[in-house]
Amino acid sequence: MNIFRLAGDMTHLLSIIILLLKIHTIKSCAGISLKTQELYAIVFATRYLDMFTNFISLYNTGMKLVFLASSFSIVWYMRQHKIVRRSYDKDQDTFRHLFLVLPCLLLALVINERFTVTEVMWSFSLYLEAVAILPQLVLLQRTRNIDNLTGQYVFFLGAYRALYIVNWVYRYFTEPHYVHWIPWLAGIVQTLLYADFFYYYFISLKNNAKLQIPA
Template sequence: MNIFRFAGDMTHLLSILVLLLKIYATKSCSGISLKTQELYALVFLTRYLDLFTDFISVYNTIMKLVFIASTLAIVWCMRMHPGVKRSYDRELDTFRHYFLVGGSFVFALVFHEKFTFQEKDLKSRFLQKCLGEDSNPNLYFGGARREFLLLFSLIFWAFSIYLEAVAILPQLVLLQRSGNVDNLTGQYVFFLGAYRAFYIMNWIYRYFTEPHFSRWIACISGVVQTALYADFFYYYFISWKSNSKLKLPA
C-alpha cells in the first residue's frame, strides 16, 4: 500500500466519522441526502462480496466492514431513528436515484474488466485451500458454473465503481437547493471529494510503479467522480478563504 492509497482511505473514513458526528451530536440529518447514503450502502455491499471468498489483509477486511456497517447505520438513523428522521429534508431530496442504479448496472453488464489467467489461477488456488489441497474446484462448481461466478463478481464490482462515481449527485443537488451548508455537512462532502482525489494519485503512482497495473474502469470513474466535486470545491475554497459560511448557488 502506498501513501496515496492510505491517505484516500483515511479521508474516506474521516468523512464518515464527520457525518456520524453530525448526526450523533445534533440529532439531525438536515442537509444530508438519504438517497446518496443508500447508494453508498449499495456500493459497498456489491463491491465487498469478496469478504466471503478472499482474505487480503486484516486492514483490508476491517476497512470494508467499517464502511459497510457505518453506512448502514447512517441509513438506519435517517429512516428509523425518531429524533433524526424528523429533520430529514425529504422535500429537497427528490433526485431520481434509481436512474443512477439502472444506468450503472447496464454499464456494468457491457463494460467490465476481464479476468486474466493469473487471476483465475489465484481464484482456483483459493478454492483449493477452502476445499482441500487435493481437491479439484471444477468437481464442485463445474467449469461453466465457476466462470459464471467469476463473471458475476466482475459485473458487481464494475457496478459498484460506476455507481460510486455518481452517488454524490443527490447530495450535491440537495445542497444546491438548500443554499446554505452547515460546517459539518460541508466538511463531510469535502473529505469525500478529497478521498477520490487521493485515489487518483494512487492510480497514477501504481501505473508508473507496477508493471501490469490496469484498472481503467476505476480510473475513468474516479476522474468523473472527482470532477463532479469541482463546483463544490470552488465554493468551499471561497468560503474558507473569506472565513464565511459556505453557500452554493441554487
C-alpha cells in the first residue's frame, strides 16, 4: 500500500469520525442528509460482499467492518435515536435518492469487469458512491449556512476521493498493467461534484466564518 492510498483511507475514516462525533456528543444531525447516509450504507453493503470469502489482510477486513458498522450506525441514529432524530430536517432533505439506485444498477449490469454477482455489485457500488453525495450537496445548497463540523465532514469526504485519484495515478506509473477504468471514471465524477463545495469551503476558511453557500 502506498502513502496516497493510506492517506485516502485515513481521510475517509476521519470524515466518519467527525460525523459520529457531531451526532454522539452534540446529539444533533442538523445539516446532514439521511438520504446520502442511506446511499453510503448501500454502497458499503454491496461492495464488501466478498469480505468473508476473499481475505486480503487484517487491515483491509478491519476497514471494511468499520465502514459497514459506522454507516449503518449513522442511519440508525438519524432514524431511531430519540434525541438525534429530532434535529433531522426532513423538509429540506427531499432529494429522491432512490432514483439514483436503479440507473447505477443498470449501468453495473452493462459495464462491469466480469459478469458475476460480486463484480456487478462492486461496479454498482462504485457508480452509486460517485453520486451518493448529491443529496448532501443539495441540502447544503438549501440551508446555505453550514456549521463547522458538517463542513469538515463533507470536505474530508472530498479529500478522500481526491487522494484516491492521486493513488491511482501513482499506481499507473509504478505498477505494470494497472488499468481500472470503472473506479477511475467513477472517482473523477465524484470529485468533480465536490468542486463547487470546495470553493466555498476555502472562502469560508479565509473569512473565518461559517460556510455560506449562495443560492
